[in-house]
Every structure is written in structure tokens, then in C-alpha cells.
Amino acid sequence: MPDPMKIRANLVGDSTEVKVLMSHEMDTGLAKDSSGKVIPAWFIQKVTVLHNDQQVLYAQWGTAVSKNPFMSFKFKGGAKGDKVTITWVDNHNETRTDSAVVG
Amino acid sequence: MIPRISGTRLAGIAVLLAGAAAILYGCAGTPAEDKSASVEAQTIAMMKESFKAHGQAGLDRLDQDDTQRLCSKYSTTPPPAAVAKKIEGENLAKVRYPADGKLMGDWKKGEKIAQLGRGMQFSDDPAKPAGANCYACHQLAPKELSYGTMGPSLYQFGKKRGYTEENRRYVWAKVYDAEAFSACTNMPRFGERHILTDEQIRDVVALLMDPESPVNR
Amino acid sequence: MDRHRRQALKSGGGLSLVALLAAAGWIDPAAAAPAEAWNKAAFQTHDMDSTLKALGDGTPVPSPNVVFFSTPDIAENGAVVPVGITSKVPNTESIAILVEKNPNMLAALFEIPNGTEPSIATRVKMRETSNVYALVKAGGNYYVTSKEIKVTLGGCGG
């Protein structure tokens, strides 16, 4: 079971700023372990962000996104108490969904 | 003179070593000197218990030679002139020049040695040559922007000083044992402590003294 | 599954139907999320030409309306290089980050629906000093800007 994300969603003016940290190795498939074996690629490929039930961002990632990824962006509107829900899916088809309340 | 540290299994050893230190340093010392010697003995005893041998780094790495022992007292202030003279004299006597008299190697290899930070750590393969990591502390070739400032810039060293045999001998000796010229310097004694081979020192001398080296261009 | 639900509830406070169902294990959240593709071809290219082709073909024009923010000139470590991109081009549909000298050029692609500000920040890996491109798609056209980011060797080196 992947670890929870850390999501912050805050009103800034008339927009909602979303900042998220994800727990993931983001292995490139190019590095080797101490015994010289290639560590296979293992990385988040898709990220979906919903504001309540409305999609506000869709991201496709490759292996070049840093380990324990960070992302931030803003969408217009949003009110205190609204929900921001983020789902990621990696190349092993592992997935994680977490939510935060807009503050 | 009785160590105040308690509650550890080191106390016994510390007492013994503190006693030994008291004898070494002479019992006529001032109370402050006695206290310092006692703490030093406790420190050494505690360190011996707190490290484990790992790879090429055995516990004997904690044993100090004369230079290290004296310089541990002068980390932030320069040593008094008499102490400095003693350290420099002892180290100058240890400088060994290559038997064939050849002081200059290949600056390209020297540049690699100057870049390499590995070597002599417990995590390093002892079969692989150690680096000198000159760039950690010195500016050398101008294209390397990631250089430290612990030591002076060596950019254009040979060009400024002159490509003379005398200067080549100085650079060899300085890399071999820096303590011979500047007591309690932060620079390692690459030859005297067997960090670099003679061939590697030649390459580093070339990096600084070859007119074709990027350091001098 | 209990642990997942507890954590989801704790971090969420309130949850969308999708997330709640997912937490309960009733549906696969990946499947519940709008079915979106991952452009495999685009993530396997090594140069600008083929990356553009894989993204849908287009010839980018340089634009002062595509700007980097919070993006350094020198990275102390190539494993984590912060990159922020804002597009002032009207009707921006997507923003992509491309690192010229990485094994694969495309690092990330962000699709921006109406109502979302065309401005994103993330962190990417860079194998070596390289040009980094911000590529924006708007109204079917591509706009680009670039900057060089130097990657340095840090620390004691050991």
C-alpha cells in the first residue's frame, strides 16, 4: 500500500492554490543497485486532480520527475470546505487517492 | 583529576588513561592543563568504544601522530612559532622525492585526480586509487565552477610562479607533505600518509606546472 | 483496506464519492478517474523533433508569453531541479517540460482545462547541464521558451 500524499489546498485571492507531495521512488530504470543489477523503472505516469467532482488538472509524467514528487498549481474559484482529490497511477498500476479540504 | 563522567562503562578506562595522561603531561601542570588532559584522555577512551572498524578504516585511524596531536590544539589559532618550527622540521624530514628525479606527469590524469573525492573512506574500494579532491578546496582549471575556497586559488599557478625546476620541487613537496611548509594546515599530507602514489603526485604537479595544463591557460 | 480508509478519512475530512468508494475498495480509483491516456511514444523520444511529432506534430514559435518562474540558473543537485512555467498565451491547453540532454526528453506534460491557471511548478531530474524547454500548446499551436540550467557537482565528492 503506497503512503498517503500530503495535500494543501488554500484560497489565494479568487483562486485555490494546490500543493502536493507524493511518496514515490520514481526510479528511472537506468540506475544500478549496489550489486550492479539494474533497478527497473518504477514511476508515476498519471495524476488527476479533482475539485469536488470537476477535473482541474491532468498530468502525464515520465521518469524525469524527481523522487517524492512535488507539484503546485492554481485553479479559479473554489471555496472553503470544497474538496480537492488527487489520484496517481504508476507504471506498476499501483495507485493512491487522497483528499484535502480547501482552507 | 578524577573524571566526572559516570554512568558509562568507559569510566574505568577513562580513569586509567587520565592517569597516564597526567604522567605524560607532568603532574606539575596547572589545574586547567590537568583538566584538559583528563578530558582528552576521556575523549580518546570514548572514541575507541564508539567507533567500529569498517573496510579499510580500522580503529588505528583514531591514533594520532605527533603532528596530529599538536595540531588538535591549534585548529582556530595558529601554533606558536616554536611549535610550528618543530612540526615543519619533522615533516620536511619526511619528504621523499622520486628516485628517478622525474617530477612531472600527465596533467590530464592530474585533472581527474583533482576532481575525484573518493579514496581511503571505509565506503571506498581499497583496490581503486584514491583521488586528491583538490577542487573541494581550491580553484584550478577555470571551466570547473564547482570549487571550494578552503585553500587559495591555484588558477595560473605555474604561469605566475614560473615553470622552474625549483618550483616543481616545491609543488611536489607541498603535495607530498604540506605540514612541512605550513604547520597545522588543513591540507592532507598526500605522500607522507600514502594517499597518493608517486605517479599520481607527478600528475598533480603537471596539472599545476605544465604550461599546457588548463590551470595555466 | 481498513488502514487505507482510515488514512484517507484522516487526510481528507470529507471525501468525494469517487475517493470514498475507492477507499472502501469498491472501485479502482484509476478506473474511476476520467480515462486518460499516457502518451508512451512521447516519453520515449530523444530529441525535440520526434517529441513534437509524438505530441501531435507542430512547429513551436518562440514566445515571450511563455515564462519560467522559480527556476534556477544553476542546480546544486541534478536529482531535484525546481521548474515553474507560466503561459500567458490565451487558451493554453497544455504545458510540457523538456530536458534536452536527458535520456528521454519529455519530463512532464500538464493538461490545463478551462478554469485552471496555465501555471505549474514541479521538480525534475537533470543528468547534466542542459537546455530546458517550456512548451505550451494553445489553440492548436505550439509556443516555446528555453533556458540553460547548469548542474554542478556538490559536497565532498565522496
Place this chain on the structure above:
Amino acid sequence: MPRKLRSIPGAAVALALAVITVTLPIVPVPAAAQESVEKAIEQYRQDLQGGNPAELWEARGEEIWNTPRGPKHASFKSCDLGLGPGIVKGAYAQLPRYFPDAGRVLDLESRLVWCMVSQQGFTHAEATKVTFGKGSRKRSDLEALTAYVVAQSDGTKMNVSLADPHVRDMYEIGEKMFFYRAGTHDFACATCHGSDGKRIRLQDLPNLTKKADAQRAYTSWPAYRVSQGEVRTFQWRLHDCLRQQRFPDLIYGSDASIALTTYLAARANGAAYAGPGMKR
């Protein structure tokens, strides 16, 4: 002086990229580069703020803290970090301290190990099996717990008391150790951390013999190391410094590690703790 580009899709782009690259700084001469490099590195550090992955460790640490574990099925709620059982807030700012129940001066990490052994029933070997983690495949509970505990001292003034003679002794030994030159390279801690305004490569070296530098340095550890993608603790910081000093392997939670920590922590007294930090 446009840089040559590896791949140019068509004339328009070629022109476009040439226009862009011509505005890029050409590699400056070294003397002038100095200041701009330092500025750029400072910029990099600022650009990284605002999302510290250490928060992921804090969340995991909090869960471990509250979960009963070990043969005795006890949580850390009975673990006394010096302010009373289970009290975490502000505790890190007063460590190391002397713990009569252990009969030793302990830093945070050795205290966590003590609680795992004495209260949760783990063996010492089990408790210290993974001290420094490596990715999600080899995780260290100690790093997660440490991240959680130190974060609860964010903003608290460092206040390590030397009133207890045990702590005072450790401080004095730590100070001696700081200046102790040994090993193949003649290095002491003070070799790199005893003078002002120096760098190793591009990293600024705090002068730990000066109050302000010592405060800034100590209060920013533990930290998320971006080069490793891991939260690293103060025990790790000392262990890895001493490795690079060419010393042998510093034993986790050993007396010497605690003595050195006591010296450095007490020298940070008066400064607000600000970790976990984020570093190269």
C-alpha cells in the same frame, strides 16, 4: 554566440531557439563568475522551499509513534523524551539530556532506541536494524519518528541545559572531539567547520565555532537531502561527516556521537529550531 543544438525541427524552430539561446549567459570568466554562482545557488535553494518531502516522513512517524508495537505491544505514548511520557511538543529543543532511567546522556535517536528496547521489548539489534533508510524498499522507522518529533519543536528556542554534570562532561568531551585530528587525511570536524566564509565545492561551510553559524546549522537538521531523496537525521550527519573525515565507522547512538551532538546542540542554544530542513 548561439549554442549548437542537437536537434532542430525545421527552420522556424531553429530560428526560435537561436533567438532564445543568444540571451543565455556565456560561460563567464572565473573571477566574475564567483559571485553569480553563489547567487544562483542561493536562488536554487529558495526555489526549493515550499514543499519539503520531509512532511511525508513526519506523517509516517506520527503513525508509528501512536501505534502499539513490539513484543510488549507498547506505543511511544509511554516514551519520555524529557518532558514527560508521550510529550513531544518542544522536546527536541532540550535534547540531549541526562536520563536517570537509562543512566546515560541520550540524544533523540538513542532515546527512541531506549524506548523501543525498554518499553516495547525489541532487542537493541532489532531496534537499530535500519538506522539510515534507502528508498521505500528499506525504510528506517527511526528516520520517520525523528522527523515527526523534531517537527513538533519547530519555532521552539533551543535550550540544552548543561547544569547536569553528566551533560557538562559530554559537552566537554564533544568539544575535544570536534578538534581531534586523526586518520589518513589529518581531518578534524574543525578542519572544515572552524573558519569563516569557506566553501567545499559550492557548499558553504558553517563555522561551528561561531555562535550564529552553529545555531543556523544545528537548527536546520534533520533534513530532507534532495541528493538522496531521504530524510537524514543528526546521527546520520555526524556518521557521514566522520566517514568523509576518513575515520572508522561511528556506531549509531554511541557515547561519542552523543557527546559531539551535545556540544553542537548546546552551542545552538537561544536560536529557534527550524527543522526538518531541506538540503542539497
